[in-house]
Amino acid sequence: MAQIFHPRTNTISRVSLFGALFFLTGLAWVCGELSRSSYVTREGSPMEQPVPFSHKHHVRDDGIDCRYCHTSVETSAFAGIPPTETCMNCHSMIWSNAPMLEPVRASFQTGQSIQWTRVNYVPQFVYFNHSIHIHKGIGCTTCHGPVGDMPLTWQNATLQMRWCLSCHEQPEQFVRPRDQVFNVDWKPPLNQLDQGRHLLKEYNIKSLTDCYTCHR
């Protein structure tokens, strides 16, 4: 009986089987890397804003504390974006005619809010609370990065659950004394782990990996 298949088909079938296996693994790897990449997470890329607000200018150059604008960070889940009035506290007197600030002045005059693009946010089934993090000694720059040196604002961390867990499982690596929470230049000292463990006890930090801590 004549062979139906040419001997070359042996090679083809082996190549295609292994190839399919490698292809699928490769596809899975690509999808995995993609889901972690800054393309998907928007890590590190500044967002288009109605006014090109520079944290570097206001924090590093002018020395304004985070809480002047983000007023509810110690009392509420949301840190708060400042109302136009806060901007106008200064900008009614300085740079009061700058074209760059026209949207701010227009907002104040017409009563229409400025529509900022949100930079740091998590999905709606995650209930993040700023006030408890501040109280337990997590500084602004720990999660938001070197905001004081950002000419335009970008998201500094992936904000994926595995990133949150990297601290929630080992908070002693990141916790700082309460009086340093708003210090934009704080760096973990050499004995961070020791100091961290001490602070965990002092600040009563526990039960961080229960689902209900963040998901309700």
Added chain:
Amino acid sequence: MSSLKLPSPDLASVRARLATARGKQYWRSLEEAAASPEFQQFLHREFPNHASEWYDDLSRRQFLKLMAASFALAGLSACMKMPQEKIVPYVRQPEEIIPGKPLFFATAMTLGGYATGLLVESHEGRPTKIEGNPRHPSSLGATDIFAQASILTLYDPDRSQVVSNAGRISTWSAFLEGLNAALEAQTAKNGAGLRVLTETVSSPTLARQIAALLEKFPRAKWHQYEPLARDNIMEGARLAFGQPVETRYHFDKADVVVALDADFLFSGPGWVRYAHDFAGKRRVRTGQSAMNRLYVMEPVASTTGAMADHRLAVRAGEITAVAFIIAKELGAVEETDATLGDRHDRWIRAVVRDLQNHRGACLVVAGDHQPPIVHALAHAINHALGNINHTVVYTDPVAAHPVNEIESLRELVRDMNEGAVETLVIIDGNPAYDAPSDLAFSEAMSKVGFRVHLGLYEDETAQLCHWHIPEAHYLETWSDARAHDGTVTIQQPLIAPLYDGKSAQELVAAILGHPNQASHDIVREYWKTHALPTDDLWHAALYDGTVPNTALSPKAINLRSIQPHDTTLTTEVELLFRPDPTVWDGRFANNGWLQELPKPLTRVTWDNAATVSPHTAEKLGVADEEVIELRVNGRGVRAPLCILPGQADDTVVLALGYGRTHAGPVGNHAGVNAYAIRSSDAMWLAPAVEIHGTGERYSLARTQHHQSMEGRDLVRVGTLDEFRKNPAFAHNEIDQPSLYPGFKYDGYAWGMSIDLTACVGCSACVMACQSENNIPIVGKDQVARGREMHWIRIDRYFQGGLDDPEIYFEPVPCMHCENAPCELVCPVSATQHSDEGLNEMVYNRCIGTRYCSNNCPYKVRRFNFLQYSDLKTQSLKSMRNPNVTVRNRGVMEKCTYCVQRIQAVKITAETQDRKIRDGEIIPACAQACPTQAIVFGDINDPNSRVTNAKGQPHNYGLLVELNTRPRTTYLARIRNPNPELET
């Protein structure tokens, strides 16, 4: 699609079965008591009769196509970017708003003219949850189902949104032109053709405005009408005292209460307060076991009857005779020829003796639907027992201008038929639907030249009016109202009117010639010249939710002697009209939450049914769910029958409030319209009724069978004597070891205790939970398949014989088992155990295998079989609690012990570096409960209320023999029967 294709039980055999039962046997329905093999089969499946299978019209081919497409797309969602969001701050941020923290404002809701004080939670300017106002005398922190559900009415997308002129969209200014033209004509005649029809008004501001209107138009008339008018009570007071007085009860001082068809624990002005006071005298704890005693005589089982220590099913018409007999025994009337023969003789004598033994500390209450003579007799009996100014006080009426409302309506209809009415303004009523049918209100109204309607919906009355003005909901406007004891609350808005609605005050101001006067100014003006002259006092009144010193003080009364009345029964079978327990008089017909709330006794949803006793059903030869025709005076309705054990024989009860045609898409065509056979001379008891079965079947969506725990020892009841002799009578558990290592609870350990002696079955907890946790409604069809989504449900049990059972309620939330069967079987770990004892449910992990629900012995887990949550309607998005995830299709959900409240309090306490105080965390169900039956707290704290409750000897858990170690436990129901009557 009917799920209940069970054969109708043979009542005789059921009776026989129950009579020979050894020991107590609890049953939830006739079918369960019959225990037919079909029923056992039915019960074994949690979702009855193939409910989890596909019955609908989608073909298999279409289904597979859809599934293939969604499967292909499913994998991609994880890789996709989150959509870009905008974040929009204020321009000028109000000082007191902190985004993320709710504010609470005091206001009140009125029903029938009586106000219940509320605190409303507001998130960023949107009201989201209603709570009771602890400083208000009618509430003391609790609410009823109507207050809880009223938030849905505020955001109801079916509310009327525009001024309409004969069906065409118009404007307020166009209306004012038309109104002024009509009023100009009236001014010349001193208002002879002007009529204003309102509901019962207790608002001092509105009353003052209408008085001003009547000064401006001296020949105009003001009519008040509500379908549940309290005329009988006023007439009864007139009979007894010669003047209309308001009766107020002090249940906290009464040791013996006799209710003559009075459902004081579920309806009537001040019932939330009365339930609280009554339960206060009923709670049993070690060291405090003095209990009050409740006797109830009623024609139809009610929640008050379920609480009774002794309940007698008596025909409504016979209660007059009973009242006379009791009055004669106590010397309150000279003589009477009322007699019931030997029936109930022993019962009544025991009641009389008990009353006599508690002079000055007892109470006889006559029901709202009893004729005036029964009320007069109740007053006389209370007087004879020395209860006046102890357990009952009399005050001036709460209504601003009390009238006999049915007479008022009759007069209006007469005037309309004579053509004397040229301009009719209807403020917030629906007489075209709910006026008694013999008055033919709609026909009479068509003779009026200019008709205006102010209402929340474009309802049946609005369809017949020239102008319809959308009304501002009570949460959108300024007003004032009086509570059951007269205390005034200034109602303040929580949100600007969503649809430019106008309040009653604004409409009357327009008639008075001030068309653009705002409600705020009207109310402020009035109170400046009354009790609140300064701004400080005004703000204090708004803050507290009450105006000080406005409670009505007791007044002296003179009792007249009561003449004998003819007490013979006028009809063989009585047809009673009662307000529907969840839809009331029909005003809440479009409120989906209330439509889906199972009625306390019948457990029917989305329908009203005519209820009869089993004996009467046999006599009439009709079966459960058979459609019967009720004819009164030539008018008839067809209603499905529901057999309700415990109802008096020869009595049919039909609830009002259904059968609406213009309620909105939710309420239209649900149920039957009982107003069609109600006549103005027999508002509560029809004079003669013909009943016959039609042989057709109408399936009712009832929840009584759902989530069965298969008849194990679930409700435990004992008498006070049993408790005293053997306090641990409810305990029969043995401590069982477990193979699982168990959790260590070092910090807080949350637990809950539900006191069955205090639970009246009012379902306020169910509504509160639905509001707090964004629970969707599913509709009648899905309820019939057992898919209702309530996280806490109320199970109703009967115990005893078929004809005269005792009735018990048991609320069942998630037990938060320490050895939870549901946690072990989830393939994706969507349900975990927290280190504080909560059984966590993580919606974003759930893939919908439903294995957890399968494993739960309490059947408290609810699955979103379909997309029940409405994610599209804009107004409903504002209503939702932002702290609770809105669940999508395919996700399991269940009671979380209000974890959002726990976490909020925990965060607050941690930021203040302190421990959580007992009572600081209150789940929604516990907060709404009028009797404080639900207690929540930390069981690791030896001094907390919940530890105290769980330490009581009569504490027990459900199904503990399965070794689930539930954190929700119950305090057994303790009854206080009269030894003379207990056989």
